Amino acid sequence: MSELVTLTIDNREVKAAPGTSVLRAALDNGIYVPHLCDHKDLTSVGVCRVCLVEIEGRRPTVSCMTPVEEGMVVHTASEDLDKTRKINLELLVLNHDYDCQNCAQNSKCQLQDLTRYIGIDEERINAMRDPDLSWDLDQSNPYYLRDMNRCVRCGICVRTCEEVQGDECIDFAFRGIETTISVLGDKEILDSTCTTCGECVVRCPVGALVPRNAIEPTYEVETVCPFCGCGCGILVGARGDKIVSSRGIPDYPSSGGSLCVKGRYGLGFVNSPERLTTPLIRKDGELVEASWEEALSLVAEKLGQYKGDQFATIASAKCTVEDNYVIQKFTRAVMGTNNIDHCARL
């Protein structure tokens, strides 16, 4: 670890690792600097230009693109800065469809934070608005919605797709005020190479990319994805007796906080109405519901007649370590055979 750099932000002395941007140094030390297009997991690009700060001895600078330096003196607020930020913000929201009450991002939205800080002049914006410019809501994906009328063209989704998921499913399209994010050939997202990993959805700072039918969980539990051998760490949210959400555990050792479509959106099977909820016993050729007592005593009695090598167990790689231990112990110690395998070979 190299030495920390010491600098002054708004008259407070802060320390940061070399290479940290002035923006991150401020945010990490609890000093809010308005920002939109910067994300801690991604490279900085400095396109929204609302994170401007004054550094003594320099012209106003985009703080996300400026690395900290020893002895730097930074001011994050001034009248000049406010003015410039306001103009920059207005350019971003010219055609923004402000309907916070009906927006899934309401209260978590970074544009709201910005607007609160900088303020906008609604009349001026309305005067500049192009009433004909609106995009269709893309509802093609079963797990998330794309509403480009709320996009602030920060490019976080484009960089996420490239830098986190490693693909380039989406990109900027058109120019100037018509700039938007689109999939190749301006098709619907479902017809693209998008794998629905949802990484861009969790990073979009506004309500342009939002999960469908999102329900806020009342509590979350740290556990492991039930699908593949990557074993990503997930935070599963529940409300009442239902699973309602899932997100990556930040900085998890195997997955680093990322997930794929299955771990993020695929847990619906748990609350499927088709789940087995009671033992079933075959009577007169039909499987009928039974109590645990009845089922356990029938199985115990029957298995008692087939001890030894006429018995076999197929265990499951979907079950836990503890489940598998008990199952093989039962097969070997109670049923007296090593006839046990699971689908590892498949």
Next chain:
Amino acid sequence: MAGLAITLGSGAMTNTIAEVGDAACIIVAGSSTTDAHPIIGYQVKKAVRQGAKLIVVNPQEVPLVRFSDIFLQIKPGSDVALLMGMAKVIVEAGLHDREYIEERCENFEEFRESLKEYTPEFVSDITGVPWDKITEAAKMYAENNPASILYCMGITQHSHGTDNVMAISNLGLITGNIGRVSGGVNPLRGQNNVQGSCDMGSLPNVYTGYQQVANTDARQKFEKAWGVPLSGDPGLTHTEIFDAAYTGEIKALYLVGENPVLTESNAAHATEAMKRLDFFVVQDIFLNETAQLADVVLPAASLMEKNGTTVNTERRVQRVRKVIEPVGDAKPDWWIVSAIANEMGAEGFAFNSAEEIFNEIASVTPSYAGITYERLEEGSIQWPCPTEDHPGTPILHTGKFNTPSGKGKLMALEYRPSEECCDFDYPLILTTERNLYQYHSTMTRYSDGLDLLSGGEHIKINPSDAEKLGINDGDLVEVKSRRGDLKVKAKITRRSQEGVVSLGFHFSECPTNLLTSSALDPLAKTPETKVCAITIQKA
């Protein structure tokens, strides 16, 4: 995973997932990583962005090919020829790591002798890949260190899968890549807890931690721990169990969380076998196609409804925690099986929690001995972890190998063709593949939306084959093998090479494994679902 156990002494992934991103060269063989192991796919793409070389070995043009420097589109089943050919290039060009081989490996001379057989003509003829390209790939792998090899079912699901794995291990050993950061040979395990199930001895020949049932010391240890006499004869494997049920030697079967009606290769045979059982218990979370054949069906809790641990493909033991109560009367699998054991009057099943079971596991399993739930609260641990102050083992074989001699064993290998070959009646080769949105069997199908994203099942055919057969994109076709037939829609794509078609195996509407072969790898007993001769016609 018998191959690596022989050559290195452990069948597991040698390195961690996070290290993949920092490799200088990656070979991805027989794995559609972005589909089957998406997070590892992210790491591969990250490495490429950082300048790593990527070599993809696969009969199909998998999505990672787009990011690769070299794509070796081999004929199905020709892996040994390709990998030994690459080894030949490396040794002949003097790019092997002499010091490492001298110090850490054995059997080099015999191995070197066996490379003679792999002449350029022979290898390119069998693999269908020009020798130049193979040379280039071999040099790229040998010259860019550290280099990691990732492989999956495309390597193991063959009648010579063990040979394939040993050929991969040869490459890792001669270049000195095993035991170093971001190198290694890395089998990617499919389901969430394949590693843990193997570790726990849900296998016919081993107790927990790969202690052999045929070894008297190990058996006596478990007899003492469990207080009962145990059988020293290794049991039947998965495929053998179904064969024995078919012939009536197995009369009762207890099947947990599997759906062989869909997933077993040669599924019609397995289905008939299950029908012939005297007594058949299925324990699952859904009443799937297989459960419908059972005499008793027991409702299991899902992974979101119980406590425990699972072990991911990098040997990482991690805590699974209960999020909600089990639906209805469903119970954790360990609870159900313990209750049956208790009902049968057995001792040693009075478990009240997953943690109690884990403590018993740690007491009989050296590689888990240092792991406790308390430690897992702090974070996951990679086995082996022999003592409570041991930090766990991210990279295997750093000092020595787990083989009896402590050395990595180089293997002289002979190329053997796949059991099943094409002929006049069955002129095309079928391989099975995975789809990102579905996971082996039916669990994902009950999550709304994943089905829509996967776009249904298609058989993927190369345009020139399609033209010869008069098949258009979207046509319904009839696919026949020597074992069965099915109907499915055709998708015409250049991702399939000429003469090779592919199908997934997730959908009950299209039970692919009706077609596939159960010819077995002699050591690992893995059925050959990756190579099967078929014929196609318009339905």
